[in-house]
Amino acid sequence: MSTAPLPLHNISRLENFGHSLKRVAYVFRPEHTDELPALFEQAGRAGLTIGLRGAGRSYGDAALNAGHIVLDLRGLTRILDWDADTGIIRAEPGVTIEQLWRHALPQGWWPPVVPGTMFPTLGGCLAANIHGKNNWQAGPIGEHVLAFEAALPNGQQVTCSPQQNSELFYSMISGMGLLGVFTSITLQLKKVHSTHVRVTGWTQPNLAGMLAEVDANKDEDYIVGWLDGCARGSALGRGQLHRATYVHADEAPPTRSNLDLPASIMGIPKAILPPLMAPFVNNFGVGLVNFAKYTANRVLENHKSYLQSLVEFNFLLDYIPGWERIYGRNGLVQHQSFIPAAAAESVYREVLQLAQRRGLPPYLSVLKRHRPDKFLLSHAVDGYSLALDFRVPSDPARLVALAAELDAIVLAGGGRFYFAKDGMLSAEHTQQFLGAATLAKLSELKHQTDPQHLLQHDLFRRALAS
Numbered sequence: 001m002s003t004a005p006l007p008l009h010n011i012s013r014l015e016n017f018g019h020s021l022k023r024v025a026y027v028f029r030p031e032h033t034d035e036l037p038a039l040f041e042q043a044g045r046a047g048l049t050i051g052l053r054g055a056g057r058s059y060g061d062a063a064l065n066a067g068h069i070v071l072d073l074r075g076l077t078r079i080l081d082w083d084a085d086t087g088i089i090r091a092e093p094g095v096t097i098e099q100l101w102r103h104a105l106p107q108g109w110w111p112p113v114v115p116g117t118m119f120p121t122l123g124g125c126l127a128a129n130i131h132g133k134n135n136w137q138a139g140p141i142g143e144h145v146l147a148f149e150a151a152l153p154n155g156q157q158v159t160c161s162p163q164q165n166s167e168l169f170y171s172m173i174s175g176m177g178l179l180g181v182f183t184s185i186t187l188q189l190k191k192v193h194s195t196h197v198r199v200t201g202w203t204q205p206n207l208a209g210m211l212a213e214v215d216a217n218k219d220e221d222y223i224v225g226w227l228d229g230c231a232r233g234s235a236l237g238r239g240q241l242h243r244a245t246y247v248h249a250d251e252a253p254p255t256r257s258n259l260d261l262p263a264s265i266m267g268i269p270k271a272i273l274p275p276l277m278a279p280f281v282n283n284f285g286v287g288l289v290n291f292a293k294y295t296a297n298r299v300l301e302n303h304k305s306y307l308q309s310l311v312e313f314n315f316l317l318d319y320i321p322g323w324e325r326i327y328g329r330n331g332l333v334q335h336q337s338f339i340p341a342a343a344a345e346s347v348y349r350e351v352l353q354l355a356q357r358r359g360l361p362p363y364l365s366v367l368k369r370h371r372p373d374k375f376l377l378s379h380a381v382d383g384y385s386l387a388l389d390f391r392v393p394s395d396p397a398r399l400v401a402l403a404a405e406l407d408a409i410v411l412a413g414g415g416r417f418y419f420a421k422d423g424m425l426s427a428e429h430t431q432q433f434l435g436a437a438t439l440a441k442l443s444e445l446k447h448q449t450d451p452q453h454l455l456q457h458d459l460f461r462r463a464l465a466s
């Protein structure tokens with residue numbers, strides 16, 4: 001096949017959220033969805049593949065496509081329809097979670113499922129089928145999608161819903177941008193009577209206690225645990241829990257005032273926090289900070305209940321913009337595993353102990369409760385997830401080796417993985433967790449929607465290409 005070269009000025013360097021990967025690609029930024037068919041044709045003529053990218057907030061390589069084309073879809077930011085009576089919104093895929101809540105919250109509606117950050121796009125959230133701290137209650141975001149429209153690389157434009165083209169609906173949502181491009185998304189938002197939730201915080205002295213408490217509170221609107229990944233022995237897996245419930249206007253009248261995250265934390269301006277935190281980003285420093293935090297919370301936050309805005313509760317990780325940079329030059333990676341409830345304690349005990357033995361304790365560890373869903377590349381189980389943030393050491397091979405060991409422990413416990421967070425899973429381990437039937441279905445659908453295999457990314461070639 002003869003190929004047509006692409007303009008050199010489109011060449012850019014892209015990174016993953018954790019800044020552990022740096023890749024060069026031809027980057028195109030469409031501003032209208034009707035530009036997509038021509039871009040597919042152009043890629044075909046150039047003999048290159050296309051990777052889709054929203055806000056680039058995936059921790060691993062899901063939005064990177066080294067040496068090929070990346071379509072940066074952040075220019076597709078129109079809200080196409082909005083009904084403040086029903087809470088149904090139709091939007092382009094580059095609309096962010098932040099744009100969504102800023103648009104809808106003043107009128108009493110909130111995105112039913114949000115990740116721990118407000119910056120991802122709707123397209124990226126559907127492709128990964130994100131979950132929130134309310135996964136047990138609300139399921140993944142896909143369960144709140146009424147319909148979407150998509151441009152397929154085979155030239156077709158399709159509308160999908162649970163009733164129409166349902167197989168594609170349940171596969172493109174979770175499908176990591178490998179089957180087509182979402183061009184509009186219709187989402188049912190959740191009615192809220194206040195801009196605030198009632199939050200209760202408390203601690204547990206070990207892993208068994210954390211798991212038991214997350215399970216006991218899974219019917220609350222939100223429940224999340226923060227583990228001290230450095231604690232050992234009988235304190236292994238100790239941590240802090242936060243549960244939150246929606247409240248009525250009588251308890252907390254909706255505020256019309258500024259709902260932005262606070263500009264300072266404990267009186268310290270946010271901008272100067274990263275340099276102040278950087279000296280503690282090592283095993284000793286994190287261990288010390290975790291110990292201080294756990295002890296302080298045990299005393300100060302023991303079952304204390306307070307009102308917090310939905311924005312503050314859900315987007316704790318956005319308080320300090322660019323916090324991920326404090327992990328240094330090699331960046332960070334996340335390992336998130338999903339384990340059936342019965343196996344969770346023994347698997348997570350092994351996972352935490354192994355990471356500590358290898359000298360690579362996780363610096364941030366988040367525990368959630370999940371339930372299964374029916375999307376093709378689902379990460380969910382009836383059980384728990386534990387998301388572990390690791391600093392990439394000066395010899396990254398140590399972390400790669402640890403990740404492979406952790407993956408084997410997770411698989412032996414019947415666990416699953418999440419492509420939005422993953423950057424190291426091998427093709428063999430992917431096959432074990434997804435199973436041959438799911439991979440065959442993905443391949444069959446890809447053959448129909450994308451016969452030339454135009455849609456690819458680094459994650460696809462690493463873990464999913466058969």
Ligand SMILES: Cc1cc2nc3c(=O)[nH]c(=O)nc-3n(C[C@H](O)[C@H](O)[C@H](O)COP(=O)(O)OP(=O)(O)OC[C@H]3O[C@@H](n4cnc5c(N)ncnc54)[C@H](O)[C@@H]3O)c2cc1C
Binds near residue numbers: 127317
């Ligand atoms: C601090 C932080 C906290 C997080 N917390 C959570 C959490 O609590 N729960 C959770 O589930 N996730 C969480 N995430 C992960 C994040 O929600 C997902 O990675 C999400 O996919 C990011 O969206 P994005 O717009 O940045 O997409 P990108 O990272 O740019 O892309 C993700 C995938 O979406 C595909 N894609 C993008 N746009 C389209 C489109 N229009 N059509 C088809 N495919 C498309 C891409 O090909 C890619 O495979 C968190 C991430 C961060 C950085």
